[in-house]
Amino acid sequence: ANFIVGLTGGIGSGKTTIANQFSELGIELVDADIIAREVVEQGTTGLSQIISHYGMDILDSSGKLDRTKLRSKVFDDEQERQWLNNLLHPLIRKQMLAAVKNANSPYVIMVVPLLFENGLDSLVNTTLVVDIPPHEQVARTAKRDGVNSTQVEKIINRQISRKLRLSKADAVIDNTLPLEEVRKTVQLLHSSYLDQASTA
Ligand code: ATP
Structure with missing residues (x-):
């Protein structure tokens, strides 16, 4: 595909739900969360670099990356967080573009929770924001x-503000509406993306 739609939104806004509606229309998805796991699978250069940096202790008993341990290494340490981001971000970027290249649908949806935060909007042709108010994100x-609202609020506060996200959006889906209403908007956007893809 040569036309990329970057789909984003805050935690719990409905990115997966809406991405699946595009998928039902035959559009291939490239999911940043899945790719972020793939680049540190066993045997990857990503994982071997993490092992050189943190030692074999960063693995679980089956030899896979222990994500909880890794998270605790970078949790309160800005320098370590930087180190990890500098390692992973280029690997993720490269894999996402490879996945787009392999996709056979007329355009692809890149699902990226931190699209604007991580500057990945530079990779896409247009952005689509899934929007609900923060109290709905929490609920x-x-x-x-099954987590408590304080945990969700913490995550919301680490993400870009709703206002800034909306100001950067090329299109917005109001996901407070019932899903059947949302589906109509998805259909309209789909037609428009097909048009744009055919002239891109
Ligand atoms: P995360 O950022 O945590 O990965 P997400 O943005 O992918 O989340 P979803 O998992 O798609 O969000 O949706 C969050 C929850 O809201 C799910 O339980 C989903 O079923 C529900 N939901 C999604 N859209 C709607 C809607 N329009 N009306 C009511 N509930 C919805």
Whole structure:
């Protein structure tokens, strides 16, 4: 595909739900969260660099990356967080573009929770923001994951503000509406993206 739509939104806004609606229309998805896991699978250069930096202790008993351990290394340490981001971001970028190249649909949806935060909007032709108010993000995420609202609020506060995200959006889906209403907007956007892809 040579036309990329960057789909983003805050935690619990409905990115996965809406990406799946595009998928039902035959559009291939490239998911940043999945790729972020792939670049540190066993046997990758990503994982071997992490082992050189933190030692074999960063692995679990089966030889896979222990994500909880890694998270605790970078949690309160800005320098370590930088180190890890500098390692992973170029690997993720490269894999995402490779996945786009392999996709056979007329355009692709790149699902990237931190699209603007990590500057990945520079990779896409147009951006689509899934929007709900913060109190709904808290309610839906807490319900889905069985976590408390304080945890969700912390994550919301680490992400770009709703206002800034909306100001950067080329298109916005209001996901407070019932999913059948949302589907109509998805259909309209799909037609427009097909048009744009055919002339890109
Ligand atoms: P995360 O950032 O945590 O990965 P996400 O943005 O992918 O989340 P989803 O998992 O798609 O969000 O949606 C969050 C929750 O809200 C899910 O339980 C989903 O079923 C529900 N949901 C999504 N869209 C709607 C809607 N329009 N109305 C009501 N509930 C919805």
